[in-house]
Each structure stands twice: as structure tokens, then as C-alpha cells.
Amino acid sequence: MKRQLALIGYALGALSRRRGRSAAVTAGLALVVGLFGSVLFLGDALRAEVEAGARYLPDLSVQRLVAGRPALVPTDVVGAVRGIPGVRSVNARVWGYLYVPPISANITILGATGREATLHAAMVAGRSLRAGERGACVLGAALAEAIGVEPGDEVSLSSDVGGSDATVHWLRIVGVFHDASALRTADVLITSDADARNLLGVDAGLATDLAVSLTTPDEARVASEKIALLVAGARIVDKQLLRRTYALTLDGRGGLLSAMLLPALAALLLLAWDRLTGLSEAERREIGVLKAIGWEVSEVLTARLWESLLVALGGATLGVLGAYAYVFLAQAPGLAGALYGWSALYPPLRLTPQVDAAQALALIVGVALPFVAVGLVPAWRAATLDPDHALRGGA
Amino acid sequence: MSIEKESPAPTAAPAIDARGLTKRYEDGVRRREVVSDVSVVVPQGALWVLRGPSGSGKTTLLGLLGAMVTPTRGEVIVCGEPLSRLRDHHRTRARRRLVGFVFQELALVPGMTLTENVLLPLVPEGGATNAQRAHAAALLERFGLTAFADTRIERLSGGERQRGAVARALVLSPPVLLLDEPTAHLDAARVLEVVAMLAALRDEGRTIVATTHDPRLADSASVDRVLDLADGKLVEN
């Protein structure tokens, strides 16, 4: 232990005596690890967003397609669906997108189904809706900020029925909520079922979709099959399936990006190999001296390996920190688009720092160890230089 | 050729007992015997000088005596340790303990301070203890180098480096000290200083062998014995 510390001390000294070269190799490593790390962190952050968003998804959502286009679902099937074994509850939901000219954006209107209790925790101001409360709404923090309103204010929205039928609805804001999952709730306005129907032009007896909750997620497949028989043209979205699809898409895209970075890593390892095999004259002399004054082969070897390990760990750690800053402080300019092409619908997405320490560690180790492994043979070559080289002044 | 024991030490083993040392170098097609069948016994507490023209194999023989050069044939026993018969890392460890070496080119590490250089042999043993640091400081003091303790090697004069190299060779207090051309680049006054220093170290009980082609060192009264080397062979004088 003491011996290792002394050897580390020597290795640090040796690195600082050749600080130009050490810095160059460290920077190269930091760059490559930084690129890998950015992909990894961005993937993790997006995965976390998806997971957080999935909390609000029902186990199954039943939509309907007519002639390949989305259509409204008749609510009279609710009773039948509720009767399917494994189904715990069914909610007919009304929701949709509404264009708001003043902010030139689509917002999501959500009809309250009485199951927004989860929002209580997330209210940043005001309160949540009461059951059946008319003419009132709660909105997402990003939306409230965009329109510049707070609880107590009223917003006017023109309904989406088109032409002269369009009427203006005034809704009083009773609360603003915020959630870690920016992806899902940023642009949401929740109002009573009846107000939502008016705004979106959805007649009674119809719904946008059915939210089905199951007793256990394992029932999803069987229940889906039964629902498909009940609802003509049903398109059923399985939450588990959706989550896995997102996870796999992210993994796949992240992997593709990583694969494109592999040549960079290979180039770096080659550079390291070159650097480590081509001992400079000064290094050769120094090792000769060490051997001559009584360092064993294994001691010189260990010192050399500490040198490469320190460079590798230093570079990899710098790279990971750089990636963190790039993704979460700078919001990954340039890379974000490649990884989440689908989020154009939403207002700017603020990535929440989300780092799996184990993955970061795996990254550091995964780069550092091969880097050191590449240096094993060169280090051994150096360590077995004959001590009598020092006798005649090196060479 | 062999030199008989001069003053057999009854209790202790001789400092260096070399038997039939031969070193052959092969460079490409040529094969040269640089040291041929040298047997020599150096008693403890002696100051011997190895003299010979340039290229006669002095440095090589000194390296063989200090177990730094692996002999093609023969073996060397230092203070009773059969160094040539040990496994590589055992030999290195024993050598570190038994033999201090001052190289012709000094072999100090540039970029390090004098103190760092002096403490370098201690690193594999876990770094210097406080006692060892004090010992190193005392050595620097003895050789008049205290002022240069934290100076980098490249800023020191030749004489200062020379004494620094001796300090490093002594930091582990080895019983045997081998010096290769310790007076090579020194003026007359400095040569006398070096001779006095070697005599003092010998008087403390160390065994010293130095190579030289400098008559001022070889002919000094402090030297116990001069071995003449020609073409890798010892010659009677």
C-alpha cells in the first residue's frame, strides 16, 4: 500500500515532467469520453422523461381509426369494456390540441376525469380542479409562463369548431402545476369534461379515447384482444409496450451514435499505443536510471501503468464532467435533435439532470482499462530495459 | 587470471568475490569478449582502483562486480550473497541493499531536484521514512550540497552533480560503493577532494572500487590496491 502510494507519487512526478504530452493525451481521451458520455447522458435523461411521462398514461388507451384516420370513440362501449376480466376501471377521456394564435402554438386541452389527484403534489400555485367545476382550468407552468398568467386570471380560448360557429370561452385559472416531466405537462390545460367538449367540439356520447386501467399489467395482451372485438376499428396503445418502444428507440439511436464514435476511440487507442511504444530518449534514460539504482522490473512496470491509469482516469473523468455540462447545462446543442426527433410538438424541453452513476463509472472504466491494457506490453518493454544502459549514458 | 586474497577476513565474507567473470557482446555478426575470465576477491573495507586504457572494459567489469551486468559466464558473490545465482527480482533487491553505484555519466534524472534524485532509490520501498530523509539531508550536508537540495539537476555544475550522485549511491547505506570514473571531468584540486572523500568513506568501513585512467587517483597513497585491466583481462603489476 505504502509502496503503491510512493509509486503513484513518482508517476505523478513523471507526468508533470512531461506535462505537454500528458496534457495532450488527457485532452484527447476527455474528448472521446465526452462524446460517448453525452450520448449516454442524453439517452438517460430522455429515458427518464419518458418514464416520468408514462406515469400519466393509462395501462391501455383505446383509440379508434376510421378509414385509417383517428376518430372519436363511442362511450356506449364503456360498460362492456368494464366487464372484461382484468379491467379495473374505464374512463372516457376528452382531449385534443387547440391552436392559440397569441402564442402561435398548439396547446393540449385535457378534460378532467376526476383522476388528476396526482397533480396535487405538483401544484406550484393555486389549487387543482374540483369535481365537475365549470368555467375553470389549471395549466402547466410552461404554458402559464408563455401566456403570462397566474391563478385568478382568466384566459379566453376560441373553440375549434371552425367558421362562424367558433365561440370564445372564458376560463378562470385556479392553479398552475409543474412536473419533473417537462415533456408531458408543459403545454397542458386541464378543464372540466364539459368545457373541454365545448372547446374541442366533441359531442356527448363520444370521447377521444378510453383510458383503461388493469388489475395487473400482465393482462394487457388478453384485454387488448377482447377490447378489439368490442370496439370497431380500435387501436389500442399498451403502456408497457410504448415504454419499451421508447426505451429501445433511444437505446438504438444512442448505440448508433456510439458506433459512429468508435473510430474516434480506436484512433485514440492507436495514438496511445504509438505514444507508449515510442519511448522518448529522455524516458528511456530515466527508466535505465531507475533500473540501475535498483528498481525491480515489476516496480518500473507498476509505475508506468500508474502513469497510464492516471492519465486514463483523469481524461475519462474530465470527459464525463464535460459531457454532463454539455448535456445538462448547455442542453446538448447539436446532439439533441439526433436523439429525439419526435418532440417537435412540445415547447423547449428542459433536460433534468439524470445520471446513472453506475453507467458513468462503467464508461470511465470501460475507456480507462483498455487504454491501460494497450500500454501493458510497451510498459513491460520499458521495464525490462537493461540496467547497464545507464552505465554508458543511456541509449 | 586471478588475484589472491590480500588480507583474508577471518569472520566476514569478502565484500566482492568474483569468479571467472566473462562478458561477451554480440553486435550483429561480430562477437567480442569485453571481459575475459576475471576472478577477483575484494576484502571488506578496501579502496581499490581499476585502471586501464579507454575501451579496456573497466565499466563493464565494474557493472559485473555490482551485478548490474549479467555475466556470460562466471559468478559474483557480494557480501556472501550469490547475486548471479538469484532470480532477477531477488538479485535487484539484494543489489539495491548491497551496492551503491556512481555512473560515469552520473545518471541523475533531469527535471527532478537534487533531493528527489537522492531519494529515488527509496521509492520502491514505500518512499522515504523521516529517518531516511534526515539521512539524505545529512549526506547532502556532508558533500556541501545543502544549498542545492531543491535545485533541479540541470542547474547544477559538474562537480555538484558528481557529489549528488555519490549521495544517491549512499542513501541506502550500502556496504559496497562502486564508482565509474569519479574524477573524469575534474581539475587537480577537485581530484584531491574526491580522493579524500573516498578515503573517508572507506575509513567508515565501506568497500570501494573505482575505475579510472587518471594517475592522480590511481597513484594516491590512500588507495589500497590498483588493478590493471587490458583488453578485458587483469594484468599483474
Added chain:
Amino acid sequence: MLTNLLHPLLLLRVVAALVVAVLVLVGARVAWQVLLRWQISRASEGQLYLERRAELVATLVQGALVMTIAGLALTVLAADRLAPSIRGAMCAYGVFGSTPTGFFALGTSAASAAACALWVVLHRLDLRLATPALTRRKFLALLFVVPLVLTDLVAQLRFVLDLDFTVVASCCSTSLDGTVAAVERAAPAGARDLASGVALAAALGAVLAALFTRWRPIAAAAYAAGALSLVAAVAAVPAVLWVVAPYAYESPHHLCPFCLLRADAGGLGWPLFASLFTGTLLGVALALVESQKRASGASAEAAAMQRGLARWAAAAWLLALVLAAAPVVRYLVLSGGVSLFGAHG
């Protein structure tokens, strides 16, 4: 599927196995050359050359050892982190179980790490000796490590490529908890008490044997430490399954050791399994050194090495015991001494 290699952790895992295989293969090749030319009695330039080649072999295998340990950790980490991508998999168990090679790959991972570690122990012992008495043996032993790391490479590749993210896996809650429930009916509480009792006794025994070896490195103590370590390692599987895991989750019917790796169990599994693995290896290493004592011709050196190993073996087993006891003690303190399994447990 080849695209599985795009997953960073899986890619890293395969690369690690590849690096290990290359290091060990190159090492074995050099070892073979050394074996063919080794002459023990001659101390010459040729001998020095061979010694340095030997040093190369050792360097490569020690590098491989570090990589196998990283690889083992990566296997578990990858399986643990991939669980959300496989339907039905709640933890690493489901991922390993979703392919026929999963658990086999975990086993070869552990086996090659253990083999490299034991080889390094042998090497360290050899280095301590004044004569190269064990050197031939050491290099011969390396030839047996080769098939192991190659098997591991193949197993990792198969596992990674076989992983299918479209299958529905059955996880710990169905396979493990179910089978154990069956056992429970057959031998209520008895099996549980037996397994945990044996594990506890063997682990304590391993600690004591190691401490005794440190005090007086005699053959009986060293062999006992090895044997008890192995028994404790085997008994630890049901003990963790039936006692540590349920207490950690505070649910008598959830028994999965792999869920212990997850954050909701405080990641207890990582240090627990690491110390179990280390303790077992060091215990076996004590026995290994003992078995080479006579051949080494320098029992004092071997004993000195055992003293060093024994301290760490005892420490590792103690740590494992403390970690395994922690959730049980915590539960008993919180519940005021009531067993998780009711009055009979």
C-alpha cells in the same frame, strides 16, 4: 441480434471479454515458449531473458484479472440496467433468464475472474521464492485458464447476441418466488433455518480459520479456511434467497437476490456479493498456497504469504456477514423483534 451490440454496456462487456481473451492467449503463448526453454539451474543471459518473458506473462494475466473483474461487474450491471427493456423483467434475473445462455454467461464470468485471481496468487507465491521451483507449474496452470476465458468470451457473445427485447421474460416473482413457495409448503421454515444456519456457521468458521491461519499458518487451518469458504459460498445462495432478500424487501415472499442490486434495496447486493466473492476466493487461495507449500521448498515464504491473504479473507467474510445481517437486524429493530416470517420463523 447483432444490433444488441449497439447498447453501450453490452458492447463494453463484449470488448472486456475480448481483451481478456487476447491478454490470456498472448500470455499463454509466451508461457509456452518459456516452458519449452526453461532451465532452472543456469543463471545466464538466457535465463535472464526467460525471467523477463515470465514477467511479461504475469503482467498480461494481471491485466486480464482486472478486466475479468470489471467484466463480471459489467455483466451484472448490464443485465440489471436492461431489465426495463425486456417485458416482464423486473431485475437482472429476468434478463439472465430470458436467454438460455444468460446464467451460464454469469457463471463463466465469475469463473474466469476466479481463475485469473488464483493464478495471480500462484504467481505471487512464485515471486517470493528464491528458486523458480513453482515457475513451470505456474505456466502449466495458465494453460488451463485459456479454455475458461475462451468459453467466457463465447458465452458473453452468445448472451449478448441472444438477448431478444421482444420476448416476454418471466422474472424472479414468478420463477423464484414460486419455486420457493413450493419448498416452503414441503418444509416450512426448516429449510430456511437450515440454509441460513449453515451459511452463517460456515462463514463464521471461515473467519475463524483465516484468523487462525494468520496466527499459525498450519495446513489444517488453511485447508479449513478454503473448505469453509466454499461451503459458505454455496450455502449463501439459499440464505440470501430465503433470508437476506425477504428482509431487505420486508416481504416474506420476495426472494430475488438480483433485486438486491437495485436502488430500492439500497444497492446492498453490490457490496454483499463482492465481499462474498472476494472472501471465497481468498479462502480458496489460502488452501491453494497450502497445497504448493511442499513443492515450493520454502514453507516460510508460503506461510508469510498466507498470513497476508488470511487477514483479507477474514475481513471479506466479516464484511459479508455484516452486510447480510444488516437488513435482518434493521427489520427486527424496527418491528420490535418480530420475525418477518411470523412466530415460527
